[in-house]
Structures are given as structure tokens and as C-alpha cells.
Amino acid sequence: MTVNSSSASLKHNKVIHKPKSTVGLAWRFLLRDWRSGELWLLVAALLMSVSVSTAIALFSDRLQLALGRQVAEVLGADMLIRSPGPVQPEIIEAARKQGLKLSTVLEFPSVVMAGDKMQMVSAKAVENNYPLRGHIRTADQPFAPDQIVNDTPSPGEAWLEPRLFPLLGVAIGDQVMLGNTWLTITRAITLETDRGGDFYSFSPRLMFNMADLESTGIIQPGSRVSWKTLMAGELSSLEQFKAWSKSRLDTSEQLLMADDSRRDLRNSVVRLKQFLGLASMAAMLLAGVAVAMASQRFAERRFDSCAVMRCLGASRQQVLRLLLGELAFVAVLVALPGVLIGWLLQEGIVQLLRGVLPAWLPAAGITPMVIGGLTGVITLAGFGLAPLLRLQDVSPLRVLRRDLSPAPAASWLVYGFSLMAVFLLLWYHTGEVVMALILAVASGAVLMMISLGVQLLLTQLGNRQRLAALPVFWRPGVSRIIRGKGKTSAQLLAFTLTFMAMAVVLLLRTDLLDRWQNELPDETPNYFAMNIQPSEVDAYSEFLTINDVDTSQLYPIIRGRLVRINDVPVREAVTKEQENHNALNRELNMTWSETLPENNRIEQGEWWEPGSNEGLSIEAEIAENLGIDLGDRLTFMVSGNEFTETVSSIRSVQWESFRPNFYMIFPEAVLQDLPATWLNSFYLDAEDKLLLNGLVTQFPTMTLLDLDAVISQVKKMLAQSTIAVEAMLAALLMAGLLVMMSVIESSIDERLHEGALIRSLGGTRRQLLIMQIGEFVLFGILAGLLAACGTELASYLLNTRVFQLRWEPAWFIWCALPLFGAAVLGIAGWLGIRRVISQSPANILQEV
Structure with missing residues (x-):
């Protein structure tokens, strides 16, 4: 315990007895700890939690809305009502009151004549604002290069599909008769955005203006006509209208959303949304691990000050309230800058990828930012509360006996509480209950394996003879495991969950990209x-x-x-x-x-x-x-x-x-x-x-x-999805590295004291460096093996239960993860423990 901590506790002893001053005292404790550098690790971990969660939430939300718009372009609208006749007037009026844009399209089979030739066609009458989403592509001549147009056939005009020209023996500028009226051919249609997905029932298309419908005289009572009422608007308005109209549409009226119209686009977009949800879950899991380790260090550095307060008359409840108040201040003060950093991160990603992301991206909404800020607070409560609960059990005798620490809470209760917090947070944040359950099950399995593994290690290495048989650079790590079973399990769990989260996302990313590439090879039938x-x-x-x-x-x-x-x-x-x-x-x-x-x-x-x-x-x-x-x-x-x-x-x-x-x-x-x-x-x-x-x-x-235009649209969407997947993976890898550094920093105090003792007893810097790095290498190998088990379990469940992809064992991760863990933790450990070998042993031991 430092003198500053004790004097600060003595100075504020009188205030402790005044419940009304708890908030003020918690604030003064916060300022003191910030000036002394005690809070930086917890603040950094919480800041990462909020910023990464906010960035991924914002990016995912914007990208999903943009891809949803692209799917809507294939439908020509966000939603439509298909019926054999005009839609009920009250339905139309309700849609307009919801602020939805409307456009009516009529499709019917008919015969068109040109000279002495006639041909069955699928005639389509459109209004001037058709389509509400997407576009039409036309060419000046059949089978010539096309371009996007923003208009529709004018009254008296007709646009024909290219294959109709040779069938009727006509050219641009000629006239065709539809019913009782003559229409002049002005363009060749190459793409109708809403042509739909039923490839087996299309006749050649003729498109004309709705104003000419009455003059054709074709639509009579009993005519076979398909009415489509197209709708477009904000998602909230669409959902409200859909819920309102569900019980009011008659049996002949069918409401379709954009996602229901094209399975070829829908499945890819759905999988991308699921992957973005998985990336969000993995990021929050990593943030939770970082917060848990930082909170554990925060709590352990409060043992002495809590013991002094207990000696001076503070009750267990007062001590806990003060610490929880300080933690609440941290959460509130970090949430706002964390949300701001998260917004800047996703905006930076959008700017870097502007050339490959969808041309239309909605503005960042307020809801993902609020959820990102709340995510940090919930993460802190779920992962940071358990270590602080130990502080209320600090004995006043710790002032005299420095080795007297509060008994650890039951590990199953602490970790169970954290896993429950993870599950609820993931469920709320993504709405993917199945994925949340799978990650929770995989994390629970990893926890059980770690507990059993540590017990087995204790059994096998419980005597000095077996310990002496190990390589010298592994002995300190194994000794630390034997001495501090709880801390070791927590650190091993943190490293394992970090590797597992990154490996699961990487495996699913590879499976998705392979699936997308196989779905649309270069010579896909067009x-x-x-x-x-x-x-x-x-x-x-x-x-x-x-x-x-x-x-x-x-x-x-x-x-x-x-x-x-x-x-x-x-x-x-x-x-x-x-x-x-x-x-x-x-x-x-x-x-x-x-x-x-x-x-x-x-x-x-x-x-x-x-x-x-x-x-x-x-x-x-x-x-x-x-x-x-x-x-x-x-x-x-x-x-x-x-x-x-x-x-x-x-x-x-x-x-x-x-x-x-x-x-x-x-x-x-x-x-x-x-x-x-x-x-x-x-x-x-x-x-x-x-x-x-x-x-x-x-x-x-x-x-x-x-299908050329449709395939080009799908390929463009898949390319954008690939970029999004890569961006999520990069953000996740960065979060994983930050977590590993926070875990290493959480044990730095113990390592400093241990290093000082070794140096004072004659150990060299080189020996100390080898032992410390050897311990991290051992942790990396163990965490890699355990993460491989959890990754295989999560990958199997996610592939078969969520993404509907074929699962095959990823044998390479059983070698790659232990090697990756050893290398990364070895390097991270070396970067993190340079203070251990560089500081003077005398200075460190004086603080004890």
C-alpha cells in the first residue's frame, strides 16, 4: 500500500460516516485515482468497449440499410401489394397517411400487332414515377449498349424488349398496335428493376404509359390483370403500415417486402447481416473480457485502502457504495467520448471504402450510438461488478497482514454472471438469439475446459520433482498457475476467448467468401x-x-x-x-x-x-x-x-x-x-x-x-459485402490486440514485485526476460489449444444452425492457433513487461 492511498483514506474518514456525502466522496476518489494513474487501464478498456461497439453498430446499421435498399431496387419498391384488381381505397389512404410514396403498375397478357405480324406479349402500364426504387435501363437499338434512364414511356410511346424486334420485324420509330391504339417504338428495354424472380413464365415485354391504358380498350370486366401497388418510405413507416394492413387485406391481396421478392439476393444479404451481427457479438465479447480484467486489477489495487477505511469505521456497505459510485462516474464520463470515437471510426471506414461501398449510405442514426453507449455501461456492470464485490469482504486485519486477501467469490457464480451478461447484451444488441446462445454455449464450454485443465495441471505438477523437470522458462508460469489458480484461470479464459472470437469470425468470413465466389463464377449463365x-x-x-x-x-x-x-x-x-x-x-x-x-x-x-x-x-x-x-x-x-x-x-x-x-x-x-x-x-x-x-x-x-444486369447487381453487392466483412475483421483484430495488452497490464503489479525479488537475489535481466516471455508463450499455447476446441464447437453450430453452410473440421486451426497464441502473446508479453526488467528492484520493493 502506498502512503498516498492511506493518507487519502484517513483524510476523508469523517466524510465516510455521512451517507449524504457518498457521491461527493466517490467523485473525490475518482479524481485522486485519475491523477495517480490508477484508472487508466479501466478507462482504456471501457473506452474500447464503447467505441468498438458503437463503430460496428453504426457501420452495420448503415450497411444493412444500404443493402436493403439495393434489394428493394430489384423489387422496384420497398414493399408492394399484388392483387387481381385495384387495392381497397382505405388501404391506399392509410399508406399515404404513413408518408409512403405510391406508384401503380398493371401487367397483363395481350397480343401486339405490327403489319401482318402479331405476338403474344406481357404488357406493362406504368405511371410517371415508376420505379420507386432502382432504375430502368434502355438502349437506342435492340442488343446495343444500354444506359440508365430516369423517365418512363411518354403517352403514345412504347418500349419493347430486344427480342420483340425480330419477332415483329420492327425497328425504332415504327408503330405497333396494342388493343385499339397505336404506339410508337422509341427505345429497347434491357432491364426492368422489378422484373422479378419467376424465370419460367415471362413473355416478351412491352411497356407503355398508364395514360394510354383506357384508349387500348383491353381492360374489361373479367380481364386477367395483375395490379401492383408499389410503396417506398422509411423503414418505421413501412413496418407500421405492414402491421396495420395485415388483418385488413383481403385474400386476393398479397403484401410483399423487398426481402421476399428475390431469394438469390435475399440469402446473401441475410448472411451478411448475420455475419455483421456475429462480428458485433465477438467485439462485445472481447470488450467484456478487457473490462473484466481491468476491473480485476482495479479491485486488487483497492484492497489496502478498503482495509484502512474498515479500520476507521466504515461499514461493508459504505465501502461498496463508494467504489460503485466511482465506477458509475467512470462509466458515465467514458460513454460520451467513446460514442464519439466510435462514430469517427466508422466514418473513417466509410470514407476509406467510399468507392466500393453502396453509393447510397444513410446517415448515422442516433439509436446505434445510444446502444453503443449503453453497451459500455452494461459491459462494465456485467464484467466489472463481480471483482468489486470482493472488496466488501476485505478484512481490517489486512493493514497488519499484507498477505491477507478477501476470499474469491465462487468462480462459477462470477463467470456465470458474466456469461449471462454477455448473452443478454448480445441478444439485445443484435436480435440474434440463436447466435447469442451459440457463443454463450461455446464460451461456457471453454470455461469448463479451462477449469478442468487447471485442475489436471495442478494434479500433474503438484510436486517439486515434476516442476523441476520442466524447461526453465516455463517454470515461473507453471508455478504461477499452481500458486494463483483463480488469477490464472481468469487470464487463461481471457486469452482463450480472445483467440476464439477472432478465429470464429475469421473462419466464417472465409466460408462466406468462398460461398459467394462459388455462387457467381465468372461465367455464370446470363x-x-x-x-x-x-x-x-x-x-x-x-x-x-x-x-x-x-x-x-x-x-x-x-x-x-x-x-x-x-x-x-x-x-x-x-x-x-x-x-x-x-x-x-x-x-x-x-x-x-x-x-x-x-x-x-x-x-x-x-x-x-x-x-x-x-x-x-x-x-x-x-x-x-x-x-x-x-x-x-x-x-x-x-x-x-x-x-x-x-x-x-x-x-x-x-x-x-x-x-x-x-x-x-x-x-x-x-x-x-x-x-x-x-x-x-x-x-x-x-x-x-x-x-x-x-x-x-x-x-x-x-x-x-x-439476366446480365441482375447478375451485375448481385456481384456488386457481394463485392461490397466482402469489403464490409474485411473491415469488420480488421476492427476485431485490433480489439483483440487491445484486449491482450489489457490482460497483460492487469498482472503487471505482481510481475514487477516478482521481478524485483528475482533481481535482488542475483537474477539477471536476460534470465528474467526469458522466464517472463516463456510464461506468455506457455499461456499462448494453452489458450490456442482451448480456443481451437471452442472455435470448432462454435463454427459447427453457427454453420449448421445459423448460416446454413456446409461444415467441415478446420484442422489447420489446431496447429495455427497455438502457434499464433505463442507468437502473439510472446511479443505482446515482451512489449508489456519491459518495465519489469528495466526498473530498479530497490524502487519497486520500497513501495511494498
């Missing part, structure tokens, strides 16, 4: 050819072969409805919530295949043998949504004929692959006699696109869908 007639299959295949076009397998398409499940009408076999599933409200696209398609994986059951005449493979998500299991009998109706098959396998499908994917696949013998058209996807370079004119001319009934 065209879908549909409605290929059976008589044209051979000629179509020959055309692609002659022109050396990279193509995928040809699939037959049979359209049918699911009518019964286990011989029960489908509407009666499912729950009320399942009745609204899209698969029950439209015809399904079914196919046959003797082999499992690429990018599909069997989750349950088995694929049939070639030549089999029975079996059904169903996609996993629709099976789960409709409650369908292996062995269930499904009855389908195709062209008025019914047939029944038993579910023999359940598949997961990689919808992001931009390749033909299907809900239902059968053996060829089951569907071969049913009417079918054929589907194919292929890749075409930009310079080869003129081949499309010949393809469309040779096969006029074929439907061709251009």
Missing part, C-alpha cells in the same frame, strides 16, 4: 431460354453447339398444381398460416432428372436409381413451410390429369446460382408422357450478343430472359 418446344430441342442444342455457347443442361418444364397431401385436399392438410404460401396459389414448375442437379444437396432420404419409375424429390424450404416429410404422398394435377408420388428425398437448393432450380423433381418415367416445354440457361459474352438475333428468329416461340 440468359435463360424458356418455352422451347419439344420439336425444337435438337435444333436448339445444335445452334448452341455450332456457335460454341457455354450452356447448362436442358430441363423439361411441366406445370401443375399440388392438390392433395396424404390424400387430404391441400387446403385442409395445411394450417391456416400455410394456406397463404405461394406454392398453393399457383401452378408449380416441375421437371424430371435422372441425376441430382448441380447446386442441390440431399438433406434427407435418397436419390432414385436411373430408370426408376417412382419417387419425388422436394425442396427443403417448401417442405418445411408446408409440413411435408419423407414418405408423404403428394397428388398433383397437370392438364386435368392427376397423379400421386411419395416423397423419397428432401433437397436443399442453392437459389443464388442463377441456374435452373426446381421445387419438385421426379424420375423421367413419372412425367415423360405429360405435356412439357423445355428450359435452358447459357452464358454469352457481350461481344457475342448479336447471336441472339439469329436465335430469336430461328425459334420465335422461345422466351429469352436477359
